[in-house]
Amino acid sequence: MAAAPVATSTKSSLREELTCAICCDLFREPVMLACMHHFCKPCISRYWRGTQGPVTCPQCRKEFSSKQFQTNYLVAAMVEKVRATTSNTYIQNVEKRLKESLESHRLRREDYINSIRRDKDKMDTIKRVSADLQARVKGEFRALHQILHDEESCMLEQLKREQDEELEKVHRRLEAVKLAMRELEDNMTKLQQASAATENIVLTELPQLSAHVQVDTAPEFDVNTFSNKYMAPLQYITWRKMFKSLKPGPSPLTFDVDTAHPSIYISRDKTVAVESDNTSLHTCHSKRFLQCVNILAAQGFQSGQHYWEVEVGCKPKWDLGVASEAVDRHSRIKLSPETGYWTLRLRNGNEYSAGTQPWTRLQLSSSPQRLGVFLDCDERRLSFYNADNMSLLFSFTNGPRGKVYPFFSPCISGGRQKAQPIKLLHHPLVALSG
Structure with a gap:
């Protein structure tokens, strides 16, 4: 969460170090004097123009016997990088990427919300179908209840176990979707904060985001497959054992x-x-x-x-x-x-x-x-x-x-x-x- 302020502070300090003390702007053709101070080549040349004899450093006042300096290519490269990252085009590109990433996360969050809604509806369907099947099982066994109580209890236990297995499948996926949504919302918060921070600071890169949690495709709940065993002629199945x-x-x-x-x-x-x-x-x-x-x-x-x-x-x-x-x-x-x-x-x-x-x-x-x-x-x-x-x-x-x-x-x-x-x-x- 503190990545953006740290990056801003570092960037501000770097810009100050790459600013010419004469023109108070980023170096242009940066050169280094013997005292290790840097200036724009045009600025120091203009500063020493017309001076006879020894010259001085505009910053530390150290004297030099001749007008000598050397080009610092490393500083020049750093200046060009800072100049590029502070241009309007670069800032607009970062802002565009922020908006696109935020929109992508928003759409994914909507997908997860819809997925959770579908999973909850699926759980309701499983419960409703299971309830209907339980009523059917009880009705089929009522005529033989006195002699087949154990058969009925066994069948209902199996139905309950299969119901619980189906509910557990959906529940596990539901928890995975909720976890993915929490990660997504955390990323969205980071992106929103970074987006708001661009009004006062300059970002060189997007904030560190958590990896997306992969959510498996929701398996379809086949009502017919779930129901077939309990829509069977249960009395006739038992009749094969006790047909009299x-x-x-x-x-x-x-x-x-x-x-x-x-x-x-x-x-x-x-x-x-x-x-x-x-x-x-x-x-x-x-x-x-x-x-x-x-x-x-x-x-x-x-x-x-x-x-x-x-x-x-x-x-x-x-x-x-x-x-x-x-x-x-x-x-x-x-x-x-x-x-x-x-x-x-x-x-x-x-x-x-x-x-x-x-x-x-x-x-x-x-x-x-x-x-x-x-x-x-x-x-x-x-x-x-x-x-x-x-x-x-x-x-x-x-x-x-x-x-x-x-x-x-x-x-x-x-x-x-x-x-x-x-x-x-x-x-x-x-x-x-x-």
């Missing part, structure tokens, strides 16, 4: 024969669909798929929450999900939300994709043989799970409106491979481990 206590149970789907493509064979109990080389003699019906090997369930949904499971076994290709009631069933179209389909698909035995536009490739650690589908009509959310361990495969967060039907396609097997069926499961076949 679950009320109501999963949706007991059956295939709608009137929608089946002619190449699809349907079992008598309407829970198995398989591609057939022999075209079935289905009656003509406006609901039937004619171009694609597709079929719908007989049960449709337009409100509430619904869950069902499908066994795909080791089939190398299939499509499943939901379809809007009004989809075109007589033309060949691409499966996408824009055409009324929200689906998951398998190709070539190991290529899983979600039916977005364009397709979203999924990297799965294992190949699920049973899939769970969870439809929340009110939240417009459709999620797919590996029913063997209830791990989330993909979730559509902007799902269908209106009435939809579970959708399936056993696909054309091709080659000499034996066609494998798609089965609708009405109860868990094995207890979930863990």
Whole structure:
């Protein structure tokens, strides 16, 4: 903080030492007499003009036998430097740099203020979403609370831990931004003081500033990623462990024969669909798929929450999900939300994709043989799970409106491979481990 006054005092003393005692101005062509005193060459020459015999130093009055002096190039260079740093152009340049630096710091401070505001809003979002998720978790567990109290407590503890982790991430960055802003404001104070000091003194350099504290880019808070685990069908996950206590149970789907493509064979109990080389003699019906090997369930949904499971076994290709009631069933179209389909698909035995536009490739650690589908009509959310361990495969967060039907396609097997069926499961076949 005292750097500017010290620099000013030093500068003033230096200027006095570089001032000619005759003309009282900065040296011009400085020369040095034998007594070590300096004068402007024109000034001392004029002072001795007309003097006969010994001459004297104008400052100490020492006599010299002859008019002799020598040019001092070091002093001359110092004079030129002082003269340059006291020029109007130099002063204006320093003032300009001060203003630019101050403006830069002011803009950066505004950025930090806005960043702090965004971080605080993000913290509010995390808290709000976490509160909503806690309410949902409690609601899901209420029906099984007596026998599943430990499950509920465990899930809430995990949610609280993840909330705290997310809040801690934002809190750490918030503290870093506050520290950076304090350093910035300290620099601004130095610059403002230096700027004010230029009215009375001359600065040769900017004041010493603290180094800027680097602040990492704020990571985005993905509400969907944070929410997916707790937006899952928690009662149905627990049902895999204690399904006898679950009320109501999963949706007991059956295939709608009137929608089946002619190449699809349907079992008598309407829970198995398989591609057939022999075209079935289905009656003509406006609901039937004619171009694609597709079929719908007989049960449709337009409100509430619904869950069902499908066994795909080791089939190398299939499509499943939901379809809007009004989809075109007589033309060949691409499966996408824009055409009324929200689906998951398998190709070539190991290529899983979600039916977005364009397709979203999924990297799965294992190949699920049973899939769970969870439809929340009110939240417009459709999620797919590996029913063997209830791990989330993909979730559509902007799902269908209106009435939809579970959708399936056993696909054309091709080659000499034996066609494998798609089965609708009405109860868990094995207890979930863990």
